[in-house]
Amino acid sequence: MYNFFNYFFFTYLIVLLSIILWFSYNLKLEKKIRLKNVKDLEDE
Amino acid sequence: MDLLKLINKELRAEILNKEIIITMLSFGLSIIVIISFTSNLSKQIIEAYAPGLFWLMILFVTVLGVHRSYAYEKEFNAIDLILSAPIDRGLIFIAKALSGFIFITLMQALIVFPYFIFLSIDIDVNFFPLILSTLLINLTLMFVSNLISGISMRARISEILFPVLLFPLISPLIIAATNITNSIINQAPYIEWQVWIYLLISILIVFGLSGYALFDFILEE
Amino acid sequence: MFYENKKNLYLLIVAIFLFALNSLNIFYGTPMVPDQHWAQKIFYLHVPSAWVGFLSYFIAMISGFTFLSTKKDKWDIIGTACAEIGTLFMSLVLITGPIWATPIWGKPWIWEPRLTTTLILFLTYVGYFMMRSFGGNIERVKKTSAVIAIIAFLNVPIIFFSVQFWSPELQSHPQVEMNQQPTGILIPFLISLFVFSFIFFVMLSYRKYVISINKNLTNNV
Numbered sequence: 143m144y145n146f147f148n149y150f151f152f153t154y155l156i157v158l159l160s161i162i163l164w165f166s167y168n169l170k171l172e173k174k175i176r177l178k179n180v181k182d183l184e185d186e
Numbered sequence: 187m188d189l190l191k192l193i194n195k196e197l198r199a200e201i202l203n204k205e206i207i208i209t210m211l212s213f214g215l216s217i218i219v220i221i222s223f224t225s226n227l228s229k230q231i232i233e234a235y236a237p238g239l240f241w242l243m244i245l246f247v248t249v250l251g252v253h254r255s256y257a258y259e260k261e262f263n264a265i266d267l268i269l270s271a272p273i274d275r276g277l278i279f280i281a282k283a284l285s286g287f288i289f290i291t292l293m294q295a296l297i298v299f300p301y302f303i304f305l306s307i308d309i310d311v312n313f314f315p316l317i318l319s320t321l322l323i324n325l326t327l328m329f330v331s332n333l334i335s336g337i338s339m340r341a342r343i344s345e346i347l348f349p350v351l352l353f354p355l356i357s358p359l360i361i362a363a364t365n366i367t368n369s370i371i372n373q374a375p376y377i378e379w380q381v382w383i384y385l386l387i388s389i390l391i392v393f394g395l396s397g398y399a400l401f402d403f404i405l406e407e
Numbered sequence: 408m409f410y411e412n413k414k415n416l417y418l419l420i421v422a423i424f425l426f427a428l429n430s431l432n433i434f435y436g437t438p439m440v441p442d443q444h445w446a447q448k449i450f451y452l453h454v455p456s457a458w459v460g461f462l463s464y465f466i467a468m469i470s471g472f473t474f475l476s477t478k479k480d481k482w483d484i485i486g487t488a489c490a491e492i493g494t495l496f497m498s499l500v501l502i503t504g505p506i507w508a509t510p511i512w513g514k515p516w517i518w519e520p521r522l523t524t525t526l527i528l529f530l531t532y533v534g535y536f537m538m539r540s541f542g543g544n545i546e547r548v549k550k551t552s553a554v555i556a557i558i559a560f561l562n563v564p565i566i567f568f569s570v571q572f573w574s575p576e577l578q579s580h581p582q583v584e585m586n587q588q589p590t591g592i593l594i595p596f597l598i599s600l601f602v603f604s605f606i607f608f609v610m611l612s613y614r615k616y617v618i619s620i621n622k623n624l625t626n627n628v
Contacts, residue, residue, distance in 0.1 A: 340547060342543055
């Protein structure tokens with residue numbers, strides 16, 4: 143591509159998606175751990 | 187002195203069953219043979235690549251040898267016995283590094299001849315700087331390898347963890363070693379490759395000091 | 408939940424807002440360099456990622472030291488969080504680097520000092536994560552991973568200088584000097600740097616929290 147826009151856009155998408163995916167992974171993990179901790183407390 | 191006693195122990199254990207040297211030698215020889223089979227290159231290319239290939243082989247052999255030397259300690263839990271002795275634990279690191287240095291130097295002295303014969307390399311070298319720089323490289327190599335081997339020793343997968351940890355951290359040393367040997371073989375004046383010697387000395391100081399200071403934490407159970 | 412706390416939620420929203428502003432600035436507010444056009448703008452993403460990665464590994468080294476001297480778990484948690492986030496950003500550097508290099512320099516990868524240092528640090532931290540997952544006894548794993556974090560970062564100047572002296576012909580690829588850029592490029596770059604650092608601290612505080620509430624600590628923390 144003469145103006146190389148595709149290169150930049152692809153790079154930007156990679157950076158954006160990885161940060162978003164990181165946050166969503168950690169949010170899901172937190173929910174799962176909270177549920178597990180509550181269940182452990184109930185079992186005791 | 188404690189350090190001398192520790193080195194004495196390593197050397198005597200080795201003289202008794204000669205395990206480390208024989209492992210290193212046989213592995214080195216097999217690497218040389220395999221390299222000869224996989225390279226049907228012209229003589230000039232092999233002679234140009236010869237120093238790098240030599241240090242590559244020494245690196246692989248070191249991985250095996252140092253891992254073996256620490257595996258000794260794991261058998262019968264010998265490491266816990268040493269740790270219960272009232273000695274400075276950093277000295278264990280230095281003793282292992284120095285004894286490893288003796289082993290690898292011995293092994294190199296023996297492996298050089300098959301290396302040159304099997305790969306048909308014909309090089310005119312100026313021996314004195316070559317031997318001195320090789321000794322320095324061996325010493326640095328052993329200090330770095332022993333520190334990393336101490337770190338990975340107690341893990342279950344220490345056999346794979348040790349090379350995985352070692353190779354990235356040893357890259358500057360390999361770059362320096364290859365450049366020094368190349369420069370000596372091409373008979374470049376000392377001023378051109380002295381920067382690599384300084385780099386080696388700084389690696390030696392950094393890893394030696396961190397090993398001496400941190401070995402206490404590494405070896406604790 | 409962590410983000411039910413008003414302060415944390417506020418910081419997250421500020422981070423999202425800043426990132427959006429920064430992206431708009433990169434798209435519309437930066438001058439277009441002739442010959443390189445849009446590919447040059449990858450610079451505003453690539454270099455701040457590298458900066459955040461190195462900052463993260465630096466904090467990992469400091470918390471390694473502090474963990475070894477105070478033995479408080481809090482520092483191990485910070486170290487692990489920094490290692491993870493740092494590795495994430497370093498992978499971004501290693502992915503965006505070749506994408507940037509292909510239109511600008513022609514080849515995807517050259518052995519220049521900063522990229523090589525990034526690669527070696529990344530590989531060292533691969534070993535760090537292997538140690539954390541497969542190392543065995545968790546208390547020992549914490550100490551050894553602190554040591555790995557320390558020597559990984561101590562190695563950075565060594566690697567940098569060794570690659571710099573390694574092949575002078577590689578230096579013909581011009582390194583981007585920060586303080587010689589015209590203001591049209593320097594100011595958006597500094598803004599991007601600030602935004603990435605802000606996002607890094609938001610990510611760090613969240614990851615620290617997630618690791619610490621995992622009470623049944625398995626080796627896969």
